[in-house]
Amino acid sequence: MFKIGEFSKICRVPVSALRYYADIGLLPPSHVDSSTGYRYYSADQLPRLNRILALRDLGLSLDQIKQALDDHLTLDEMRGMLRMRQAEIARQVEDDQARLNRVAARLIQIEQEGKLMPEQEVILKSIEPQTVLAIREVIAQPEYVGTLLGESYAALGAHGITPAGPPLTIYHDQEFKPNDMDIEVVLPVGSQVTDAVSLDGGRQLTAYTLAGINTAACILHKGDYDRLEVSYNAIARWIERSGYRVAGPPREIYLTAPGDPAGILTEIQYPVIKG
Amino acid sequence: MFKIGEFSKICRVPVSALRYYADIGLLPPSHVDSSTGYRYYSADQLPRLNRILALRDLGLSLDQIKQALDDHLTLDEMRGMLRMRQAEIARQVEDDQARLNRVAARLIQIEQEGKLMPEQEVILKSIEPQTVLAIREVIAQPEYVGTLLGESYAALGAHGITPAGPPLTIYHDQEFKPNDMDIEVVLPVGSQVTDAVSLDGGRQLTAYTLAGINTAACILHKGDYDRLEVSYNAIARWIERSGYRVAGPPREIYLTAPGDPAGILTEIQYPVIKG
DNA sequence: GTACGGTCTCAAGCGGCTTGAGAGTCAAGA
DNA sequence: TCTTGACTCTCAAGCCGCTTGAGACCGTAC
Incomplete structure (x- = not known):
């Protein structure tokens, strides 16, 4: 059993985040001392935490992650979830690339500041x-x-x-x-x-x-x-x-x-x- | 002069956002009726608003935008800002692509679930x-x-x-x-x-x-x-x-x-x- | 005993709004 | 002129995933 600080170092997650995960029930410590309130974590919790981190990294919300882990979803469901995220991320990459183009366009526009488009008549x-x-x-x-x-x-x-x-x-x-x-x-x-x-x-x-x-x-x-x-x-x-x-x-x-x-x-x- | 709802439709910005921009001093209405508190906007504010939207779209924070607009920054400063954002967005695109790869890796890993890496000895x-x-x-x-x-x-x-x-x-x-x-x-x-x-x-x-x-x-x-x-x-x-x-x-x-x-x-x- | 550092809880803050409650205002129709 | 009903106001709280800080308790080494 590790105290929260040690566990934080081992799993490379800030103490504040571990406490937060405990609060929302995402990763309850394996033991909480009832008189002092100290949280104690076991190495056995690392697989769950790593799954949490992996899913978080993929951009899922903590709520989704909680459901995914607690409902023991099947491989197929998991696959579906990941593929959805894959699509979302791909879309975001496109968005960002479009944004990049807009930045570039804006830069060009700045170069020729003042040359506005002729305004149409109402x-x-x-x-x-x-x-x-x-x-x-x-x-x-x-x-x-x-x-x-x-x-x-x-x-x-x-x-x-x-x-x-x-x-x-x-x-x-x-x-x-x-x-x-x-x-x-x-x-x-x-x-x-x-x-x-x-x-x-x-x-x-x-x-x-x-x-x-x-x-x-x-x-x-x-x-x-x-x-x-x-x-x-x-x-x-x-x-x-x-x-x-x-x-x-x-x-x-x-x-x-x-x-x-x-x-x-x-x-x-x-x-x-x-x- | 337009009431906030009309102005919202014209500039395609939610009323709530307009009120927020007014609150933080980013886009004060051209006139506020002192007895009713009604906000009145003029078409002359559209250029400023459009600049705000453009910069927001590029991912700048409202604070940065406010400074950019109120300090009348020079073309060079503007260029610098945009180029920085360009770099940041490019980096984010890379990140997202790496994330995509990780999703893909995770998918493969799920396919062959159970085949864990042999663990090293301590x-x-x-x-x-x-x-x-x-x-x-x-x-x-x-x-x-x-x-x-x-x-x-x-x-x-x-x-x-x-x-x-x-x-x-x-x-x-x-x-x-x-x-x-x-x-x-x-x-x-x-x-x-x-x-x-x-x-x-x-x-x-x-x-x-x-x-x-x-x-x-x-x-x-x-x-x-x-x-x-x-x-x-x-x-x-x-x-x-x-x-x-x-x-x-x-x-x-x-x-x-x-x-x-x-x-x-x-x-x-x-x-x-x-x- | 006494530092000193770790841990606790609870509350607030971040950004960029959105949502909702409750109250006041405006314009058109009866 | 009155009544609708649509519109507006202010103020407070909520969103997410934590982080930061205050103030108090706990544990271990000297």
């Missing part, structure tokens, strides 16, 4: 009502919008319906939140379409008439989505200066087909009223 | 006192040990001193801590060496006689350092079973030259006494 339009197939969902990750759009298009094709215009999304949230965004994916179709179209998992595209917008402040965004803020800024500046104010959820219209080499065109539409 | 030895050149430091990162060892060897070479044995480290901490480890890097030399040897930065290798160890429990570790726990476990089990107890800081002796293809050999020595 124009006022009236948007007509239109017959659409649409699905509204609360999604966990913003990127899922793309998937949803793809699914919807596929379903349209499978039913032999041709879109009557470029797809759009409506952002229904009262405020922005990165998780659980309340969005609607909308595909304009001919007015003869009246039946819902099913997607996977019991979801479906409903057919209805999307209301028009009396006055919409619109801007055309040229280029990648990750520069979309620039156009949102421009439109916000315009709204503020013009004496209008926002009167409903904004829409994004995706004007170019995916993969179009000529560059991406997106229109942002904000319902506004004088006020 | 033996008792008496270690003689020896003349050494050594430096004791509190280091921030464990990896720095390697650097320190390299530096020390180079200094030895520059003074024409030949080592009298393999180098070792002594872990002086009473308990393990990942940062600020108190370690001593030790190079055995001939007894004629009595003068200190200077390193960079005013540090020096001091010459002295390293005390021997009456009884040391020793184990030979074959293989990578990241499997060192296995041997530490073995030695702990041995100590516990044998009725000895730890009587001083452990040493690691690096028996193979760096880059030796035959595999790494490391000896762990724990001073012990009956008790």
Whole structure:
């Protein structure tokens, strides 16, 4: 039996962490002196601790680790868990590499400070009502919008319906939140379409008439989505200066087909009223 | 002027985050109604906010961002900051990739569960006192040990001193801590060496006689350092079973030259006494 | 006995928000 | 003018995986 300090040295884990693991029941000492409260650890606990450290190193939460160890999960479950983590880490590596690129881009941008992109013009339009197939969902990750759009298009094709215009999304949230965004994916179709179209998992595209917008402040965004803020800024500046104010959820219209080499065109539409 | 909810939608930042940024003075609203406490934001604040988001995305802390923006740092400083982050992120990508490999290794290990490495034997030895050149430091990162060892060897070479044995480290901490480890890097030399040897930065290798160890429990570790726990476990089990107890800081002796293809050999020595 | 160092418990702190309770404010419709 | 209902406010606590610190007790060597 080792006192906590010795055990700390042996297993290369800080005393504070060992106490914490004891507190949360992840690694209770093999013996606790009931009069002094001293924790005593046995070498037999090292295998468990090493498994804890290994799993922690892989990025699992202590809760997950506790469950994994206490439920004696099967090799298969363990494999599944690790493979999931593998995928997550791989994704993070990608993210980080993208971040690296953004840092590099930012560096270049700093070099040529001042040379801003020419700002697009904001124009006022009236948007007509239109017959659409649409699905509204609360999604966990913003990127899922793309998937949803793809699914919807596929379903349209499978039913032999041709879109009557470029797809759009409506952002229904009262405020922005990165998780659980309340969005609607909308595909304009001919007015003869009246039946819902099913997607996977019991979801479906409903057919209805999307209301028009009396006055919409619109801007055309040229280029990648990750520069979309620039156009949102421009439109916000315009709204503020013009004496209008926002009167409903904004829409994004995706004007170019995916993969179009000529560059991406997106229109942002904000319902506004004088006020 | 926009109310916080509108502004949130425009800039795609949660209301709660905007309030937080206001609280910490990172992005005070352009106007706060003194009777109601309502925050009002102007489109003119978007550039600042975007800069905040960009820097946050790069992984800077809000504190750093605040300083960066309020001190109007020069392009050069900005460049320096970004390049540092670039290096950090690159390092993290490497870490994550190493982690991926470890997950993979763990998966393989699970496949052949049960086939443990043969455990090395623990033996008792008496270690003689020896003349050494050594430096004791509190280091921030464990990896720095390697650097320190390299530096020390180079200094030895520059003074024409030949080592009298393999180098070792002594872990002086009473308990393990990942940062600020108190370690001593030790190079055995001939007894004629009595003068200190200077390193960079005013540090020096001091010459002295390293005390021997009456009884040391020793184990030979074959293989990578990241499997060192296995041997530490073995030695702990041995100590516990044998009725000895730890009587001083452990040493690691690096028996193979760096880059030796035959595999790494490391000896762990724990001073012990009956008790 | 008396240092001195190890251990204990309990509470707070870190970062970057999020969540919730409870109360006040605003704008549109009746 | 009043009532909704949506929006906003403040303040406190929670998240994770520990770390740090205060103040008190414990154990061993001289």
